[in-house]
Amino acid sequence: MADSAATEREGTAPEQESTGTEQESAGTEREDSEKGRPGKRGRPADPLLAVACVLLLAALVFAAWSGWSWLSAPRAASQAQARDQVLQAGEQAVLNFNTLDYRRVGQGLNLWEQSSTGTLRGEIVASRSTFEQQVRQAKTISTAKILDGALTALDLRAGTASIIVALQVTVTPAKGAAAVKYSRLEGELTRTPHGWKLSALGQVPVGAAAAGRAPSG
Secondary structure, three states: HHHHHHHHHHHHHHHHHHHHHHHHHHHHHHHHHHHOOOOOEEEOOHHHHHHHHHHHHHHHHHHHHHHHHHHHHHHHHHHHHHHHHHHHHHHHHHHOOOOOOOHHHHHHHHHHHOOOOOOHHHHHOOOOOHHHHHHHHHHEEEEEEEEEEEEEEEEEEEEEEEEEEEEEEEEEEEEEEOEEEEEEEEEEEEEEEEEEEEEEEEEHHHHEEEEEEEOOO
């Protein structure tokens, strides 16, 4: 009897040990699950992390776009300012060339020379005395008003530009009524150490004048 009881006790011991091992394994899995460790199963994707990555990418794209816009804005503003300066200088030069008073013809021709460069200035200097005599004999006073103007070409690197200007010119003779005429002139501008000056000036062809103002490019 004693031997039989001992045998039964010895036979049940492994079962108790196995049960303990299974309990330890189950407890380990529960601990892993409670602590967020994957254990035997794969770890599920974190939706908050995915959203954070998307927001970060969007922020980087926006920062890059904002930086490009900030860098390009001063350049665009600088180019617009340069165009305005060239256009203003060209309009003033054309205005000077259409304003002349026989009583102060010398001062007027000096202004023509100051507003021109290159071949155009050379022509004024070469024929100045003859032209001055003709204006004094005619005794006319010419005044001009800018109606419209635009740059048709501009190359800041080369220092060249093209301009077209619509003018109202009033010519007052010594006797009689003043005559008003309208004209469209096109000119070439060249940048000099003393600013932008006219290097050529002439009438716009009739066909071009009828087509309207040339686009500013």
